[in-house]
Amino acid sequence: MHFLTSSLLFSLLLLLSPSAVSGFGSMGPISASFGLNSFFCAIDASGKQDVVCWAKNTSSISSPSSSSNSAYFSSIPAMAVLSGGDGFLCGILANTSQPFCWASNGSGTDLVPSVFKSIAYSHIAAGKNHVCAVRGSYYSDHDSGTVDCWEIVSSGNNSLKSVQSSVFYDEYVSNLVFENVVSGEGFSCGGVREGGVVCWGPESGSVGVFNVTDSFKVLASGRGSLCGILEVSGEVRCWGKNDSIPIPPAVIRFVSLSAGANHFCGIREDNHGAECWGRYNFSSVPKSSGFVAIASSDFTTCGIRENDLVLDCWFANASSRPDYDPPLELFSPGLCSPGPCRVDEFAFNASILNEPDLTSLCVRKDLKICSPCGSNCSAGFFLYSPCTENADRVCMACSLCQNSSCREVCGLKSYPEKHWHKLRKLVILIGCSASGFILIIISWCILPHFITTRKEEGTIKQFKSCIGKPELDTDATADSFLPSVATCPGMAQVFRLSELKDATNGFKEFNELGRGSYGFVYKAVLPDGRQVAVKRANAATIIHGNIREFEMELEILCNIRHSNIVNLLGYCLEMGERLLVYEYMPHGTLHDHLHSGLSPLNWSLRLKIAMQAAKGLEYLHKEVIPPVVHRDVKTSNILLDSDWRARIADFGLLTSNDKDLIGDMKSDVYNFGIGLLEILSGRKAFDREYTPPGIVEWALPLIKQGKAAAIIDRNVVLPRNVEPLLKLADIAELTVRENPSERPTMSVVATWLEQIVKDGLIF
């Protein structure tokens, strides 16, 4: 048992960590078997290290919680790591470090030959029909040790059996001490403790790994190829049968690899985005999220997303849907290991999942999940907080950039000091707008100075400033792995997560209507044919708001119902997810019709939309108890339903410490006035093509001088009598008065607009 003593000596030298290593033939928290009966399995985030598997056309073929649907596997024991072979998977048991292999169409019985069953292993790698494993206790240390191999072959009656292997035995190899191992079709390769990579097995020659002396922190093997991440540079090197050597992207540093039949995928070190190479359709790789772990079967890759620990799968050849439909459960972001984490790694903090009973994702509380920190953010995001011992670096959307520290990286120009004050307010408002119900291109569409009282809000608060209240010190009582207690009195429907997942094609990008700091908005088609919009909270929103608070908001939202509001239809609180289901607005936003080339609106429609939007706001201010102040009135939050009726979307809720209710309502009136000026002029609220760029500064002097006709949009045929439009200009002028007390209330505005619509236009 020399590995026990040597481990003490070498633990200091060992830079290898098995965390986040996954793929065909190597091990990780998620892995895939390949071949005809291929399936995926991953370790869940319940804290029990249970294994959840799914196959083609089935969203879940084994689930520890529901024994009824485990038609394939009765019970897979808790696992520390997983590695997939052809039609079977292997893992290391969470409690004893012993190996366990099971077939995709077997009952879940252990296939490991009895001679190896009781040996502890630190690494395991399943290939086409063999398995190699490195001896050592998985949790005591990331051990190095000698390697054992066995074969898993067809038993002739539609099942698999294992045999001790002679073809994978090599006397030279049996004396080497390995730090990791991967397996492909007829070969295995491992990193040797002294440095370098050695391959063995009948097909090892064709992979072409000879005299390799570099050290690799991660290896992954495809059927006939091998790629590794160089310890020093983080770059990828690949080998393979001469016609199929995959060419990895140059320069990019990676932290994790997975291999399919003819392609490899990796997780980038900088922003944790996925990249794939080899025979691959690149357009299928998701761009919207970083990943903590990935695994590939022959043609499909699945990854655990870093922002919500939910799976996303993509198909190598694919244009359409992947053949795998993963279960929507939370999965472990990495492998449990005895700490401490290395430099540039962080320990996953289970408290961000908002599960009161979940303090660790590992069965043993002394273990940690260490993951590499991202070293940079994607374009459009800035580094908000750096990597710490307990948290990954946090990237924030550039729309939330508030000061000089991020302006450069966000590509925002530096402005002279006197403009800075304005810009700051503008940025704050844009930040809030990013949580818009429908994502509008973050354009300069909002006027600088509408709400002066909000400028001291911090960035963190803005994560949720549009959805509500400050943190309440109430205990989160709801277990979000279970459907929540109904908080909506009768009005709203409780949806199942599986139902919404199906309705959005698994929350796929092509179903996306928009995104903001709250999360994503998806278009969904329910089984009864109804089109709806599903707003899905992202991890950041979930982290920064507690479930109780969300339920209180839900209660208020459930009671808001009006023909000029985008009404809530239902919600779903399951497995840590927060989803709100809203009416779908097929005609998009007023902003897009006025400014982004969507069909222009005629004057009758514009007047009606103005009147209906005013009524929606009047309803929020006057009829809802307690009153709701919108806080982000703008044309991109005025949506148009199938009848071209205006509907107010994305209102914030009144917070208990909002003392200046009237003042806040008058801010809504002001912003509505800006919307009126946009409707009237067709120009954007803020547009550098005009002098001055702010619509109020531009329009107000003209209206006051009796030249309101000069601001009227000439791209639409004018009515014979422009009097109603001039009246509209007068109303707008009143609503944007500097002194809030001079602005009319929303009710008054709504009444005036109603009168104009009633009088009609003469063309």
Ligand SMILES: *[C@@H]1O[C@H](CO)[C@@H](O)[C@H](O)[C@H]1NC(C)=O
């Ligand atoms: C999955 O479904 C598709 C069509 O829905 C079918 O063609 C295919 O054979 C199915 N695959 C399996 C493994 O059942």
Ligand SMILES: *[C@@H]1O[C@H](CO)[C@@H](O)[C@H](O)[C@H]1NC(C)=O
């Ligand atoms: C380890 O877990 C397996 C499966 O859960 C169980 O059968 C076995 O008894 C456990 N062993 C120990 C030593 O706890």
Ligand SMILES: *[C@@H]1O[C@H](CO)[C@@H](O)[C@H](O)[C@H]1NC(C)=O
């Ligand atoms: C079929 O498989 C079982 C194990 O699953 C084995 O015991 C039996 O001997 C096999 N039968 C034949 C004919 O190979």
Ligand SMILES: *[C@@H]1O[C@H](CO)[C@@H](O)[C@H](O)[C@H]1NC(C)=O
């Ligand atoms: C089970 O898997 C083996 C090997 O992958 C395959 O040969 C066999 O046809 C499968 N049997 C069934 C019933 O699917």
Ligand SMILES: *[C@@H]1O[C@H](CO)[C@@H](O)[C@H](O)[C@H]1NC(C)=O
């Ligand atoms: C590997 O190195 C040995 C000795 O240094 C040499 O004889 C052999 O040709 C090398 N093999 C390859 C494929 O470069």
Ligand SMILES: *[C@@H]1O[C@H](CO)[C@@H](O)[C@H](O)[C@H]1NC(C)=O
């Ligand atoms: C691939 O390598 C084998 C030997 O390793 C050789 O016989 C064959 O010609 C090579 N094929 C190509 C396309 O280079």
Ligand SMILES: *[C@@H]1O[C@H](CO)[C@@H](O)[C@H](O)[C@H]1NC(C)=O
């Ligand atoms: C995917 O493409 C590869 C070649 O690039 C091909 O061999 C394979 O059959 C394709 N798979 C599917 C499922 O279309």
Ligand SMILES: *[C@@H]1O[C@H](CO)[C@@H](O)[C@H](O)[C@H]1NC(C)=O
């Ligand atoms: C790649 O996928 C895209 C859609 O995801 C599709 O439009 C395109 O045709 C595919 N390309 C190839 C070569 O299959």
Ligand SMILES: *[C@@H]1O[C@H](CO)[C@@H](O)[C@H](O)[C@H]1NC(C)=O
């Ligand atoms: C995890 O996060 C919670 C809340 O943010 C914090 O109180 C706790 O100290 C953190 N745990 C560790 C190990 O850092």
Ligand SMILES: *[C@@H]1O[C@H](CO)[C@@H](O)[C@H](O)[C@H]1NC(C)=O
């Ligand atoms: C970080 O990412 C941004 C945007 O993707 C890029 O412009 C910048 O050069 C990167 N910085 C570093 C240090 O890699």
Ligand SMILES: *[C@@H]1O[C@H](CO)[C@@H](O)[C@H](O)[C@H]1NC(C)=O
């Ligand atoms: C910029 O703002 C962030 C958060 O809003 C803050 O942490 C940071 O210290 C600020 N930097 C400067 C230079 O003011």
